[in-house]
Amino acid sequence: MSKLKLILPIFFFLMSWNAFSQREDVGNYEYDKEYLFGLNKNTNGGLIGGIVFKSGTRLDDTNFAFWGIELSNVKNPKEVRYNTVLGNSYIFGKSNYLYAIRPHYGREVILFKKAPNQGVQVSALAAAGPTIGLIAPYYIEYAVNRVETVTEQYDPEVHQSRFNILGTGQLFEGLGQSDVAFGATLKAALMFEFGVFRSSATGLEVGYMVEGYTKEIPLIPTTENNQLFQSAYFTFFYGFRK
Numbered sequence: 308m309s310k311l312k313l314i315l316p317i318f319f320f321l322m323s324w325n326a327f328s329q330r331e332d333v334g335n336y337e338y339d340k341e342y343l344f345g346l347n348k349n350t351n352g353g354l355i356g357g358i359v360f361k362s363g364t365r366l367d368d369t370n371f372a373f374w375g376i377e378l379s380n381v382k383n384p385k386e387v388r389y390n391t392v393l394g395n396s397y398i399f400g401k402s403n404y405l406y407a408i409r410p411h412y413g414r415e416v417i418l419f420k421k422a423p424n425q426g427v428q429v430s431a432l433a434a435a436g437p438t439i440g441l442i443a444p445y446y447i448e449y450a451v452n453r454v455e456t457v458t459e460q461y462d463p464e465v466h467q468s469r470f471n472i473l474g475t476g477q478l479f480e481g482l483g484q485s486d487v488a489f490g491a492t493l494k495a496a497l498m499f500e501f502g503v504f505r506s507s508a509t510g511l512e513v514g515y516m517v518e519g520y521t522k523e524i525p526l527i528p529t530t531e532n533n534q535l536f537q538s539a540y541f542t543f544f545y546g547f548r549k
Contacts, residue, residue, distance in 0.1 A: 339365045341508060343546035349516070351381050351538040357407075359542055363415065371415040375434070381405040381518075381536055383526040395474030397447055400527045402461045404443040406485075407518065409492050411436030421500070428500040432512075433493075440488035440520055446476025463529050490520035490534075498544075506549065512542040 345359035357379030363371045382405075386398045413434025421428040444460035450471045451457055458476050466472065496514020520534045 338548040341371075341546060341548040343508060343510075343544040345512070345542040345544040347377065347379065347540055347542045349379070349538040349540035351384070351536055352379060353382065356380065356540065359544075361544070361546075369417040369420075371417075371430075372412075373415060373432075373434070374410070374412045377407070377409040377411070379407045379409065381407050381440075381524075381526075383530070383532065385527060385530050389469060389472075391473050392470075393473055397472050397475045398445070399469045399472065400461070400463065400529050401445045402463075402528050403445055403524070403526050404441075405488075405524050405526060406441040406443060407492075408439040408441070409436060409518075411492060411494075413494075415498065428498075430498040430500070431496075432498055432514075433495045435491065435493045438490040438492045438518055438520070440490060440524065441482070442486040442488055442524060443479075444481040444484055446480050448473040448476065488520045488522055488524060490518060492516060492518045494540075496540075506547055508544065508546050508548055510544045512544060513540075515539055 341361075341363045343359075343361040343363075345361070346355055347357040347359055348354075349356040357377055359375060359377045361373055361375035363373035365371055383401070386401060388396050388398050390396050411434040413432055415430045415432040417428065417430045419427075419429040446458055447461050447466065448456055448458045449466050450473055456473060458480075460481065494514055494516040496512050498510055498512045500508055500510035516538050518536045518538075523532050523534045525532050
């Protein structure tokens, strides 16, 4: 709930900025193209689960085709964050990150169309596409003794005491040593669009996603790891139309 309190002000700020930064009068709400950027929150991610870009093209009065790409950090549901004696935080037992790159293609159907300057437009959508998973090592700073520390990938056979962990490595450290896993993603969602101007859009996508890989992803070696991930998600979108 505390994470939602941090995300919601961002969404309402975008809505307010969208309303007050433009003063165009719209007589026709129709549009043929849209380009949307989004921040994602999901049950397999952190405070910010990922970033999304989406481009849509009108097929007829109620149908759109779209393609997009999503970058996301996928977590094991059993991850628990601890604090060290130095005040840093880390995830005990975590050996790898999973960064998912998800290009996808889908269709969107408008269920309820809005008036030009009021109401909410509601659409249903579904999308599918390949997934490229980057399995990057999770580095920790570990006290070997009272004077010597090392920064290396967590190994349950070596780093047996969580009290000797002083923190984590640098952001994206070890990304160059990533292994690659291939898979596919399916998702279905409802899109709620709140924008009041033809040339811009602000909305919320709420949905469910299933993602599978060709092999098990070893995020935490000492617990159950999966090759199939399911998550509920919502994405705050902001973009423009023409």
